[in-house]
């Protein structure tokens with residue numbers, strides 16, 4: 001009696017398992033796993049015909065293989081996998097070394113409906129985002145959709161969306177997915193926690209499933225040639241994107257691999273040798289793999305930069321240029337490029353435009369508007385009082401916590417040393433804490449994150465290495481023990497709470513050392529309908545915008561505007577934005593964002609490098 005979507009998931013899995021030979025019948029599988037790229041996976045299954053040629057990006061190929069693309073889209077899901085389900089030494093995604101079988105990333109092997117019901121996304125209040133203003137600009141912007149059903153993402157991907165309990169698309173997904181499916185380059189700015197990961201993953205996975213690229217597999221044994229590359233600034237974020245993408249790609253036939261620094265490269269090489277469609281990577285490790293000729297980018301059809309403004313700031317830009325412009329990646333126009341972040345200073349937008357062709361700019365909401373969901377507090381605390389003040393907050397939180405359990409609290413500090421010393425002090429005072437920063441080994445970093453997520457160590461003291469992208473459920477409170485020097489960093493830090501429609505709390509300790517932050521902080525709080533303390537407003541009134549990077553310029557400070565519309569950035573009157581074909585049907589009239597923050601183009605020339613003391617963590 002299949003009455004729910006969970007039943008249909010289970011039913012589909014059962015039939016798929018049968019067709020793939022995953023059950024007791026897999027003794028028929030070949031003795032070595034044979035990776036077949038998605039564009040070849042519409043061939044008849046091995047039981048019906050000779051196995052498809054072992055082509056392209058696995059290590060075993062030596063011949064140039066013409067790849068025709070083919071109409072795999074209409075094929076039943078179970079055909080997608082026919083070429084690479086096998087036994088023997090353990091196939092892709094199978095670290096157990098047993099039968100070759102794609103590990104179920106949902107952990108719902110027995111398909112019980114209750115397991116899906118218990119998943120994290122129940123109770124999400126996306127209505128909180130409903131009335132968000134949206135601005136799009138560029139030529140012929142594809143219209144947004146209201147439901148996933150309106151988008152032809154493919155049956156297998158749709159099934160995974162349901163398993164993720166994504167009932168409807170978030171605003172950034174509503175707009176970005178049709179744009180990307182339409183083959184357009186995209187620069188997208190949307191609040192923290194608003195679902196940007198899926199917004200770039202879905203079109204990539206769906207596009208690879210369609211697989212009509214007509215590319216040739218290169219003659220490079222042991223060189224992996226992914227079709228899509230997703231770059232992110234930190235190891236933890238790359239791992240997280242990989243985990244998400246594996247869920248979305250489950251049983252689609254699209255293989256996702258992650259490569260990041262600090263972890264043994266050999267294991268990553270082995271994964272790559274087994275074949276890869278989507279490579280999620282940090283820039284440093286990817287450059288290493290490219291220099292060893294273990295990865296080639298010549299088949300790249302999709303490039304996504306998550307936290308794109310960070311990826312193009314001074315710390316990363318040379319590496320990104322090397323990867324994107326100086327290796328063998330196809331140029332803009334041939335590949336499709338998607339840039340996503342919650343913040344997008346105009347100066348960085350200008351840099352980013354080098355990587356894009358005739359792109360669409362999308363801004364969902366204004367200045368970190370997810371912060372409406374985050375109650376922001378700023379307290380004046382002298383340096384010497386910060387620890388006791390933090391203690392007071394934690395005691396109060398403990399008193400309010402459910403069942404005496406400590407809610408998860410993320411405490412941001414300026415330096416790695418500061419993180420260690422605060423952690424020690426907290427532990428000595430009865431508050432179980434751990435740290436994440438660039439001086440810790442990758443193993444320690446991952447262990448710290450696990451321990452925090454599980455609630456075993458409910459306080460995580462972090463540098464900016466944890467500021468961006470991390471999606472940790474149940475972070476109730478973000479404390480800016482040391483305020484950052486850049487308001488963008490503040491936006492990303494507080495965005496670790498109040499995610500996916502849930503509310504959160506952020507407390508910042510402010511003193512005279514943070515005077516330069518008074519104005520941007522007070523502006524940000526006002527925009528997010530937060531109460532600005534009178535003393536902070538006085539600080540802000542005194543502060544001048546003398547050219548620092550915290551100035552807000554012309555409404556574009558948080559990417560609320562496409563820099564191509566700003567004459568200050570418009571080289572020779574039209575290079576960037578020929579004709580100004582504004583499509584602004586969903587938001588306020590052009591220029592409506594954040595007016596009143598000073599002169600246009602005001603992000604200033606200040607450095608954009610990673611926060612001091614954390615540079616070593618950004619790889």
Ligand SMILES: Nc1ncnc2c1ncn2[C@@H]1O[C@H](COP(=O)(O)OP(=O)(O)OP(=O)(O)O)[C@@H](O)[C@H]1O
Nearest residue numbers: 166168169170192193194195196197342469471500
């Ligand atoms: N359509 C949806 N329905 C329900 N939950 C969703 C949907 N899309 C995304 N989510 C969930 O919302 C949370 C936040 O998503 P995600 O991490 O992609 O945010 P983000 O915009 O990338 O944030 P950040 O700017 O901090 O990187 C995740 O837990 C994700 O599973």
